[in-house]
Amino acid sequence: MKAVRDAVPIDAVVSEYLQLRNAGGGNLKGLCPFHDEKSPSFQVSPSKGLFHCFGCQEGGDTISFVRKIDHLSFSEAVERLAAQAGITLRYEEGGYNPAHQRGERIRLVEAHKLAAEWYAEQLATSAEAETGRVFLAERGFDQAAAVHFDIGYSPQGWDHLTRFLRGKGFTDKELLLSGLSQEGRRGPIDRFRGRLMWPIRDIGGEVVGFGARKLYETDNGPKYLNTPETAIYKKSQVLYGIDLAKREIAKTSRAVVVEGYTDVMACHLAGVTTAIATCGTAFGGDHIKILRRLLMDNGSARVIFTFDGDAAGQKAALRAFEDDQKFAAETYIAIAPDGMDPCDLRLAKGDDAVADLVEPRTPLFEFALRQIVARYALDTPAGRAAALDEAAPVVARIKNSGAQHEVAVQLAGMLGILDTQFVVKRVAQLARWARERGERGGRGGRGPAPDRQQRGPQSQPQHQYAPAHPAPRGPALNLRNPVYATERELLKLALQRPELVSPAFDAYGVDEFTAPPYAAVRQAILDAGGAEYGVGDPHEYLARVREAAPDDTVRAMVTELAVEAILLRREVDEPYAGAQLVTVRRRAVERRIRDLQSTVARLSTGGDPAQLAAHQNELWILQQYDQSLRERGAAAL
Numbered sequence: 001m002k003a004v005r006d007a008v009p010i011d012a013v014v015s016e017y018l019q020l021r022n023a024g025g026g027n028l029k030g031l032c033p034f035h036d037e038k039s040p041s042f043q044v045s046p047s048k049g050l051f052h053c054f055g056c057q058e059g060g061d062t063i064s065f066v067r068k069i070d071h072l073s074f075s076e077a078v079e080r081l082a083a084q085a086g087i088t089l090r091y092e093e094g095g096y097n098p099a100h101q102r103g104e105r106i107r108l109v110e111a112h113k114l115a116a117e118w119y120a121e122q123l124a125t126s127a128e129a130e131t132g133r134v135f136l137a138e139r140g141f142d143q144a145a146a147v148h149f150d151i152g153y154s155p156q157g158w159d160h161l162t163r164f165l166r167g168k169g170f171t172d173k174e175l176l177l178s179g180l181s182q183e184g185r186r187g188p189i190d191r192f193r194g195r196l197m198w199p200i201r202d203i204g205g206e207v208v209g210f211g212a213r214k215l216y217e218t219d220n221g222p223k224y225l226n227t228p229e230t231a232i233y234k235k236s237q238v239l240y241g242i243d244l245a246k247r248e249i250a251k252t253s254r255a256v257v258v259e260g261y262t263d264v265m266a267c268h269l270a271g272v273t274t275a276i277a278t279c280g281t282a283f284g285g286d287h288i289k290i291l292r293r294l295l296m297d298n299g300s301a302r303v304i305f306t307f308d309g310d311a312a313g314q315k316a317a318l319r320a321f322e323d324d325q326k327f328a329a330e331t332y333i334a335i336a337p338d339g340m341d342p343c344d345l346r347l348a349k350g351d352d353a354v355a356d357l358v359e360p361r362t363p364l365f366e367f368a369l370r371q372i373v374a375r376y377a378l379d380t381p382a383g384r385a386a387a388l389d390e391a392a393p394v395v396a397r398i399k400n401s402g403a404q405h406e407v408a409v410q411l412a413g414m415l416g417i418l419d420t421q422f423v424v425k426r427v428a429q430l431a432r433w434a435r436e437r438g439e440r441g442g443r444g445g446r447g448p449a450p451d452r453q454q455r456g457p458q459s460q461p462q463h464q465y466a467p468a469h470p471a472p473r474g475p476a477l478n479l480r481n482p483v484y485a486t487e488r489e490l491l492k493l494a495l496q497r498p499e500l501v502s503p504a505f506d507a508y509g510v511d512e513f514t515a516p517p518y519a520a521v522r523q524a525i526l527d528a529g530g531a532e533y534g535v536g537d538p539h540e541y542l543a544r545v546r547e548a549a550p551d552d553t554v555r556a557m558v559t560e561l562a563v564e565a566i567l568l569r570r571e572v573d574e575p576y577a578g579a580q581l582v583t584v585r586r587r588a589v590e591r592r593i594r595d596l597q598s599t600v601a602r603l604s605t606g607g608d609p610a611q612l613a614a615h616q617n618e619l620w621i622l623q624q625y626d627q628s629l630r631e632r633g634a635a636a637l
Contacts (some may be wrong), residue, residue, distance in 0.1 A: 004078055007085035010062040011046045016204050017069055018293035019250035020044060031293045033069055034058045070204070076106050104177070108232045111170055111178045112207040116199040118164055119152020119210075123196075129153035131215050132196045139262055140347050141269075149198065149265055154212065156194035158184070179209065179227040191227075194219055198261045200227070200279055201243040203290060209233035211240065211261055211279055224260075226280040237286045239276040240264055248273045249294045253301040256358045257283060262343040263306070270342075270351035272358055304358050306334045306342060332360035333367045365407055368394060373414050384415050388423065391415070396430035401514050402481040404431060421598040435516070483587060487518045488561065490580040493572075494525055495542065495562045498534035500577035504637045506530035508581075512588040517557050524548040524558060578634030585637065589626045593619065 011020060011028055023029035023043055032042035032053040041055035052059035058068065066077040123129045123146060132153045136146055145151075154161065162181045166172075172188050175181035181188035195212035202208050209227030227233045241264040249255045256275040258264055267275030278287060283305070295301040334357050336345050346354045372391045377383035391411055398404040405424060412423035491513075493501050510526065513519040525531060527548035534541030542562055549555035566572055596619040603612040628636040 004081045004085065004087060005049060005062050007087055008062060008081050009046055010049050010051060010065065011044050013062050013081070014044050014051060014065060016246075018042075019295070032056060032058070033293055036289060070105065072105060079106065105232055107170070107174055108178045108230065109206050109208065111165055111174060111180060112199070112209070112232070114165060114168055115161060115180055115210075116150055116152060116197075116207045118161060119154055119197040119199075120147075120150055121152075122155060123151060123153035126153060126155065128155055135196060135213075135215060139266075139343055141262075141265060145265060145269060148268075152197040152199070154190065154192040154195050154197050156216070158189045158193070161190045161192075162188050177230065179230045179233065192225065195225065198240065200233070200238055200240055202232075202238060203242050203246060205243045206232075208238065209235075209279070213261075224280065234286075235279050235281045236284055237290070238279055239287055239290055240279050241268070241276040242290065244268065245274050245276050246294055249276075249291070253295055255291050255295065255303050257303065257305045258342055259307060260341065260343070263341050266343040266346040266354055267358070270346055270354035272342075272355055275342075275358075302330050302332065302360055304332045304334050304360050305364060306358060330360070331364040333362050333364050334358050334360070365394070365398065366410065369407075369411060369414060378416055384417055387415055388417070388426065392423070392427050393430055395427045396434060398431075400481065401431075401516065402483055404428075419598065419602060421595060481515075484515045484518070485567070486580055486583045486587075487513050487515055489567060490584050491518055491521050491525075492561050492564060492566050493577050493580060494531045495534070495545065495558065496566065497572060497577065498531040498538070498541065500572070500574055501581060502530075502532040502535055504581055504634070506532055507637075508584065509588075512584055514587075517554070520550065520554045521545075521557055521561065524550070524554060574634075578637075581637060582629055582633050586626060586629050589622055589629070593622050593626065596622065 014020060014028075014030070017033050018030040020028040020030045021040075023040075026045065026047055028044045028046065029040040030042050030044075031037055031040050032055055034042075034053060035056040035058075037055050042051065042053040044051045049061050050059065051061075051065055060068075062081065063074065063077045066072060066080060067074060070077075070080075072080065123132055124143070133143075133146075136142075136151070141151075159181075162175055165175055165180065172181075175188050176183065180191060182191045183189075192210060192212045194216050195214060198211040198213075199207045200209040200211055209230070209232075211227075212225045214221060214223050214225070226235060229235065240261055245255070245268075252274060254274050256267060256272055258267060258275050258277050260277055264275045264277045267273075291303065295303070336357055340348065342354050342357065345357060369391050372394065373387050376387035376390075378387060388411075391414075392408075395404060395407050395411055398407055404427060408424045408427040409420055411427070412418075412420040415423070417423055490501070490505070494505050498505075506526075508522070510519050510522045513522045524545050525548075528541065528544035533544070542558075546555050546558050549558055596615055600612065600615050600619060603615065625636070
């Protein structure tokens with residue numbers, strides 16, 4: 001077994017399933033394929049030939065990985081790796097015999113591999129397959145394209161493939177289990193007859209099923225017929241073209257999701273080699289998991305959906321949006337102005353038109369909101385209110401609070417509601433309620449947190465920048481937003497170098513941290529006695545902050561921030577710490593100024609004069625404070 005392990009590097013095997021990046025110390029990291037995670041905790045050591053996930057604790061060698069990822073027995077995994085390395089295995093007498101004891105999955109994969117080769121030969125040489133060749137040519141696909149995508153043809157007879165596979169040693173039971181054959185009146189017959197055949201491969205490149213396109217009017221079956229669910233084919237867990245696209249998806253952090261097999265072909269031939277498609281089912285959560293492992297959820301990742309411009313295409317786009325927040329990547333929609341799919345577009349306007357189509361333009365959330373808003377009469381107050389009632393919960397599902405705020409502002413514009421802050425607050429309220437429902441009773445039995453909102457020292461204005469509420473919780477963020485990056489830096493300084501930010505940091509309210517996970521960490525520091533406590537006893541301070549965390553998620557975030565390197569290009573000193581303090585405070589002040597300006601504008605058109613005067617006074621004080629921060633920096637805190 002050692003020869004097999006050594007012959008196939010573990011990083012080469014693992015990288016067939018997920019993107020790996022440098023983790024330092026000679027190790028590689030990626031998103032774990034065995035559990036759903038937001039940040040990579042799965043590490044591979046090429047020098048040791050081992051992998052380990054610090055999230056779910058799965059680990060082992062190359063054989064263990066192949067067994068777990070493809071649900072193989074030990075012998076099956078060894079055999080696959082040996083075949084990949086070109087090693088001939090010898091079997092002991094009385095032991096494992098591949099002719100009689102091969103695992104079900106290996107046999108089904110072999111049957112599909114032989115079937116794909118046989119179908120491809122039929123398309124290339126059979127006179128009957130001329131109908132299929134004409135079909136492809138009419139759509140702009142020549143023989144080279146057919147070979148590149150291994151397209152085949154299934155003859156119209158009853159049992160051509162069945163008899164071929166029987167001749168290769170496969171039993172009727174295996175043929176029925178594979179989905180290549182089905183039960184007839186006199187035994188198994190071919191499932192696919194008189195159709196163009198697209199082999200569907202898993203991410204490792206194995207053929208696990210087929211998509212078959214009807215060619216003849218006498219065929220009473222559906223236009224497209226897919227392999228039924230089998231031990232190796234789950235349509236919700238495969239993506240057509242993923243074997244061809246995976247490396248480019250990982251390299252460019254970009255994926256294009258199209259609707260059909262010919263659309264994938266058109267895109268790849270037009271140079272868009274990141275195109276993939278679902279196989280007879282809607283794009284869903286399991287598909288997202290496949291892409292996330294390749295995209296690594298970095299901030300520059302893009303997923304572009306192309307849908308037909310008809311009602312069905314719009315419905316598919318809205319279904320895709322339902323799962324949008326499972327991505328950290330930005331999601332977009334691309335619809336050709338004349339409603340053509342990529343295959344038709346390539347025929348009509350050429351490769352450049354296809355490449356241009358999939359350039360990201362319209363965010364998926366914007367498309368979804370416009371589809372909702374278009375159903376209402378926005379020229380009436382009742383219509384605008386009804387549209388807001390349906391659209392606001394959609395915006396509230398956006399997990400990135402900075403993006404959520406921006407989209408809420410856009411929604412106000414779509415609806416024609418002049419009071420933008422009303423829409424923003426409505427969305428924030430719905431988001432808060434959703435978080436609270438998800439928290440199952442708040443702080444895990446501790447009871448409500450005491451109101452320990454702290455204000456600035458007497459020499460500065462004492463403001464509350466947002467309504468006080470229990471600190472929200474959540475997972476670690478992907479830092480695409482510079483606001484979050486600064487908040488993270490300040491928290492790292494408060495945990496690692498409290499002497500540089502005290503006592504000013506302890507005057508910062510929880511609400512000055514807009515990212516829910518960071519607000520939760522700020523609350524934990526507050527409950528532990530503040531950053532000033534850490535100046536005297538750093539080790540005890542970190543232990544107290546971890547103890548004050550309301551749950552394991554926040555506790556893990558505290559640990560992460562306490563060990564993560566501070567992002568700077570020079571020495572960690574007071575000026576650097578002061579700059580982070582000022583940036584976070586100024587952003588909080590600016591948010592409150594925007595709120596007040598909106599309120600003053602509304603009250604100026606007939607509101608309570610006393611309220612108007614009070615808000616104008618607070619606005620003036622905050623504007624002076626903001627100017628002082630801008631001019632004097634940390635000295636104004």
